[in-house]
Amino acid sequence: MTGPAIQVRGLSKRFGSRTVIDRLDIDFAAGQFTVVLGSSGCGKSTLLRAIAGLETVDEGTVSIGGNDMTRVPPQSRGCAMVFQNYALYPHMTVRENIGYALKLQGLARHERMRRIDEAAELLGLAEMLDRKPAQLSGGQRQRVAIGRAIARRQRVLLFDEPLSNLDAKLRHDMRVELRRLHDEIGATTIFVTHDQVEAMTLADQVVLLNQGRVEQADTPATLYHRPRNLFTAGFVGTPPMNLLDATHEGDRLSVEGGGEVRLDRRTANATPVVLGIRPEAVLLHATTGMDATVEAQEDLGSHRVIYARLGKQRLLVTEHGPRTLRPGQTVRVGLPPQAISLFEKASGERIGHATGDVPA
Amino acid sequence: MVERHPLLNATTLVLLVLGLVAALGPIYLAVCSASVTSHQILVHGLALIPGDRLWENLGAVLHRADIGRMLLNSCAVSLIVVAGKLALASTSAFASVYFHSRIRHVVFWCTFATLLLPLEVRVVPTYAVASDLLSPLRTIVEWLTGLRLNLSINLLDSYAGLSLPLMASATGTFLFRQFFLTIPDELAEAARMDGAGPWRFFVDILLPLSKANFAALGTIVFLATWKDYMWPLVATSRPEMQTIALGTATFLPTETGQPPEWNLVMAAALLALAPPLVVIGLTQRWFVRGVTGVGK
Numbered sequence: 001m002t003g004p005a006i007q008v009r010g011l012s013k014r015f016g017s018r019t020v021i022d023r024l025d026i027d028f029a030a031g032q033f034t035v036v037l038g039s040s041g042c043g044k045s046t047l048l049r050a051i052a053g054l055e056t057v058d059e060g061t062v063s064i065g066g067n068d069m070t071r072v073p074p075q076s077r078g079c080a081m082v083f084q085n086y087a088l089y090p091h092m093t094v095r096e097n098i099g100y101a102l103k104l105q106g107l108a109r110h111e112r113m114r115r116i117d118e119a120a121e122l123l124g125l126a127e128m129l130d131r132k133p134a135q136l137s138g139g140q141r142q143r144v145a146i147g148r149a150i151a152r153r154q155r156v157l158l159f160d161e162p163l164s165n166l167d168a169k170l171r172h173d174m175r176v177e178l179r180r181l182h183d184e185i186g187a188t189t190i191f192v193t194h195d196q197v198e199a200m201t202l203a204d205q206v207v208l209l210n211q212g213r214v215e216q217a218d219t220p221a222t223l224y225h226r227p228r229n230l231f232t233a234g235f236v237g238t239p240p241m242n243l244l245d246a247t248h249e250g251d252r253l254s255v256e257g258g259g260e261v262r263l264d265r266r267t268a269n270a271t272p273v274v275l276g277i278r279p280e281a282v283l284l285h286a287t288t289g290m291d292a293t294v295e296a297q298e299d300l301g302s303h304r305v306i307y308a309r310l311g312k313q314r315l316l317v318t319e320h321g322p323r324t325l326r327p328g329q330t331v332r333v334g335l336p337p338q339a340i341s342l343f344e345k346a347s348g349e350r351i352g353h354a355t356g357d358v359p360a
Numbered sequence: 361m362v363e364r365h366p367l368l369n370a371t372t373l374v375l376l377v378l379g380l381v382a383a384l385g386p387i388y389l390a391v392c393s394a395s396v397t398s399h400q401i402l403v404h405g406l407a408l409i410p411g412d413r414l415w416e417n418l419g420a421v422l423h424r425a426d427i428g429r430m431l432l433n434s435c436a437v438s439l440i441v442v443a444g445k446l447a448l449a450s451t452s453a454f455a456s457v458y459f460h461s462r463i464r465h466v467v468f469w470c471t472f473a474t475l476l477l478p479l480e481v482r483v484v485p486t487y488a489v490a491s492d493l494l495s496p497l498r499t500i501v502e503w504l505t506g507l508r509l510n511l512s513i514n515l516l517d518s519y520a521g522l523s524l525p526l527m528a529s530a531t532g533t534f535l536f537r538q539f540f541l542t543i544p545d546e547l548a549e550a551a552r553m554d555g556a557g558p559w560r561f562f563v564d565i566l567l568p569l570s571k572a573n574f575a576a577l578g579t580i581v582f583l584a585t586w587k588d589y590m591w592p593l594v595a596t597s598r599p600e601m602q603t604i605a606l607g608t609a610t611f612l613p614t615e616t617g618q619p620p621e622w623n624l625v626m627a628a629a630l631l632a633l634a635p636p637l638v639v640i641g642l643t644q645r646w647f648v649r650g651v652t653g654v655g656k
Contacts, residue, residue, distance in 0.1 A: 054549050075555035087546035091568040100564070101554035152554075 002031030003155035003188030004065025004078075006051065011060035013046050013212075020046045022212040023060065028205075033182050033189045035199040038209035039235075044192045045160055047209070051190065052158050053077050064156060080149035081158040085165065086141045088133040094120075094144050095129040098151045105152075119151040122181065139170045146178075150185060157182075159191040163198060175201055196236055200224065208232055225278075227341060230348035233276045239305050239316045241341075242282070246275040248342065257311010259290030261335050265352060273351065276341035279305065279316040285324070286334025294329045308333070387633075394418070394626035401622045417627040421611070424624070427631055429600055430607040433522075435635060437592075437603060438585040440523040442578045449532025449577065450570070454562055456533070457540040458548060468537070475530045479591055486525050487594055490515040517601045522592060526585055532577050539573050540566065576650025579643045586636050604632040 006028035013021040021043045028034045038044045049055035051062055053074035061070045069077050080101075088097050095116055102112045120126045123143040133141055142162060149157055159178075163171045179202055182189050191202060199206045200220045208215040208223065208231075215235075216228045227233035233241045245256045249270040253261045261275075283289070284306075292308040292315055306317045306325060310333075317333065325331060342351040389406050396411035421427060456468040479486060489495070493513040501509055515521030543566070551561045567574075592603040608628040613620045640647070 052553065054552065074549075074552050079553070081550070081553050083546040083550060085544060085546055087544065087550040089547065089550075089565055091565075100556075104555040104560065148550075148554075 002186045003157075005030040006065075006156065006188060006190070007061075007063045008047070008051070009061045009063075011047070011050060011062065012058045013043070013050060013055065014058050020212055021050070021057075024212070024214060026207055026214060026217060028188060028190055031186050031188055032204040033179070033191065033202055034205045034207060035203035036190060036192045036207045036209060037194070037196060037199040037235075039194055042209045043212040044194075044209050048081075048158055048160055048190060048192045051156075052079050052081050054081075077156070078154050079156040079158055080152045080154040081160065082142075082145045082149050082162045084161040086133075086145040088141060088144055088148075090133055093130050093132055094125060094136070094147075097133070097144055098148045101148070101152050115151045115153070119147040122150070122184070123147045123177075138166055139174065142166060142174060146181070150181070150187075155187050157185075157187045157189045159189070161193055162191075163193070164195070171198075178202060196238070200236075208235065210235075226350070227276065228350050230274060230276075230343050233341065233343070237278065239279050239318070241276045241278050242315050243343075244275045244277075244310065244313050244315070245345070246273050247271070248273045253340075253342075255290065255310060255313075255335075257313055258292070261337060261340065263337050263340070272345040274343040274345055274348075275335070276343060277335055277339055280318045281336060281339035282315065282317040283334035283336065284317060284319055284331055286332050289332050289334035291330050292333050294325045294327050294331060296327055297325065299323075390626045390629055394623055394630055396623055398619065398621045398623050402619065406622070413623070414627070417623050418631070421624050421627045421631065425607055425610055425628075426599070427604070427607060427628065430602055430604040431631070431635065433519075433601060434586055434604040434632075436519055437522045438582045440519060441526045441585040442581045444523065444527035445529065445532050445581050446574055446578055448528055450536050450567075450574070451562075452533045453536030453540055454558075454566065456537055458558065458561075468533075471533055472530045474528075479525060483590065483594060486591075487516075490521045490525060490595060515595075517596050517598050521595050522601070522603070523585075525591060525595075526588065532581070535577055536570065536573060539570055543569065572646050572650035574650070575643045575646030579639060579647045582639050583636055586632075604628075608632050 008024055008026040008028075011021055011024040012019065024047065026047075036044045036047060046055055050057050051064075053069065053072060057070065061068055063069055064077060064079070089100065092100065098116045098119055099112050102115060107115075116129070117126070120129055123146060125140070125143055125147055128136060128140060133144065136144065142165075145162070163174055166174060175198060178191075182202075191198070193199060203220050205217060206220050206223050207217045210231055216223055216232045218226075218228075223232060223236055227236065227241070230243065233243060244258070247254050247256075247270055248263075248267050251263050251266045253263055253273070253275060255261070255275060290310060292310050294306060294308050296307045297319075298305045298307075302320075304319045304323065306319055308315045308317060308331065315333065319325070343349060344351055389408070391414075392407040392410045393401060394417050395414035396407045397413060400411070401407065452471065456464050456471075461467075491514055493515055494509075494511050498509050498511065501507055515524065547565060548561060551565055556564060587605055588603075589605045589609075592606050596602050596606070608625065611621055611625045611628055
């Protein structure tokens with residue numbers, strides 16, 4: 001049984017004179033894992049709380065499974081939520097925390113116990129059912145919070161930055177576990193985060209929010225390889241996409257301070273553009289291309305990030321394999337046309353969809 | 361921060377001993393003075409060494425006045441005030457913290473402003489209301505309809521009259537409000553998502569979390585009501601409604617020329633002291649947590 005689809009239409013939320021969410025339209029596909037990504041203050045948590053019903057909205061509607069839920073109280077929307085600071089009831093044991101909602105629903109005791117045990121089993125909490133939250137580590141508390149959400153068997157799960165209080169190792173483990181849980185349960189999941197690694201690894205679909213508006217809603221791969229505008233291009237990916245000023249004339253793209261690239265698309269007039277290319281797509285020691293000067297490099301073990309200069313512009317390249325470059329050296333770099341994204345200089349919007357294919 | 365230094369330790373110890381003497385000294389004097397004859401106190405002043413007449417004096421006190429009835433009155437009034445005040449304070453604080461009405465700040469600060477009007481200041485109007493509870497209603501009805509109602513309720517010389525005026529106070533509301541404000545909003549939101557209405561949240565989540573605050577406020581209120589002298593003095597005239605605080609005072613001379621029986625006053629005071637000691641003994645652990653704020 002998969003969860004329902006969720007539609008957000010024309011949603012606006014203002015706090016005083018500040019508009020946090022501005023006429024948002026988003027579709028959350030049924031049973032899918034959607035990550036809402038954005039930097040702090042972009043309105044992503046407010047969006048989640050509006051869907052949960054914890055926040056009233058100024059305009060627009062939220063519908064879940066085709067039913068308008070905009071004015072429905074939170075407990076009747078069929079959503080369960082995991083909070084950033086876990087929000088466990090400190091005076092209750094793990095068992096009572098997970099079972100509290102079930103008790104309020106009026107479930108019989110044996111059914112409650114069955115569901116609690118099931119959730120505990122799924123999350124590896126069986127040993128600690130009689131402990132209080134204060135006796136648990138951060139990761140265990142996180143599990144209890146998730147257990148509390150899934151024991152209710154709601155078809156919509158909402159996560160508000162649930163991993164941000166965990167250390168790096170635990171965050172990685174919980175990521176893997178969350179994805180496994182989702183595949184097992186099949187609920188419609190909305191996961192809010194500022195961490196793009198979480199977005200890339202967890203999501204079926206990523207919604208990138210910026211100042212209360214959707215910049216792009218796509219699969220992680222599309223978001224990464226075919227950013228729709230300069231904001232997305234700059235936001236997604238570490239190290240970020242290279243964004244170079246260039247001029248497009250005829251079928252030639254001349255990079256400021258560098259050389260030329262021949263494209264399979266033409267313009268009549270010379271137009272100023274921004275060329276976007278991922279650091280790992282840039283070829284080092286190319287036979288044809290442009291000369292760049294190496295300034296510095298960072299060794300990350302599995303690969304190196306090379307900081308090079310093309311005229312006045314900075315170019316980041318990742319290098320795998322043995323080290324071949326020293327700072328101050330000049331290297332010929334190739335920019336393969338199929339890896340290039342082009343953006344209008346003035347509007348920052350992507351030009352054309354033929355370039356920058358998503359690798360299968 | 362804990363500092364360890366010999367001089368500091370010695371100073372702290374001296375201060376502690378001085379504090380202990382200041383706290384226990386008067387009680388020691390009371391015990392000693394309750395165990396000697398009236399004559400001895402009149403000649404030598406308060407006794408510093410215990411005598412052998414403690415049981416006789418206690419017996420005389422119990423014989424002379426209905427101490428049992430007074431202790432019962434005090435217990436009843438104190439417990440009623442504690443229950444009423446805890447209920448009022450916790451629910452009003454709940455309302456002022458969790459219900460985002462536009463007027464909640466106004467209401468809260470109005471409540472807070474009543475701290476400026478303790479019972480001592482408004483004893484005359486409070487007495488007037490307690491003696492004739494429906495007089496405002498009668499006035500309004502007469503003003504609106506011209507009818508003269510013949511209704512009246514007199515709360516003087518009753519437990520209601522002794523306890524109701526002491527119940528409402530801003531300090532309790534304020535104490536609970538400050539505690540509720542430290543509870544993260546997410547807890548209330550999690551409870552809402554779990555399907556708990558406001559009342560369920562209050563009973564299932566807030567009350568268990570504020571156990572220590574209940575104990576602390578309850579203890580303070582019990583003691584304050586127990587030793588309150590002014591209101592029982594004003595609000596009672598029948599001896600069987602008197603509280604122990606008034607009862608102790610009955611051993612003081614009322615006519616000039618009558619010799620004061622300090623030994624009996626002290627013996628009565630000792631009897632009056634016993635129930636609060638029991639209360640403190642029972643709630644002490646929670647009381648400390650509630651006051652220092654580590655009860656969660």
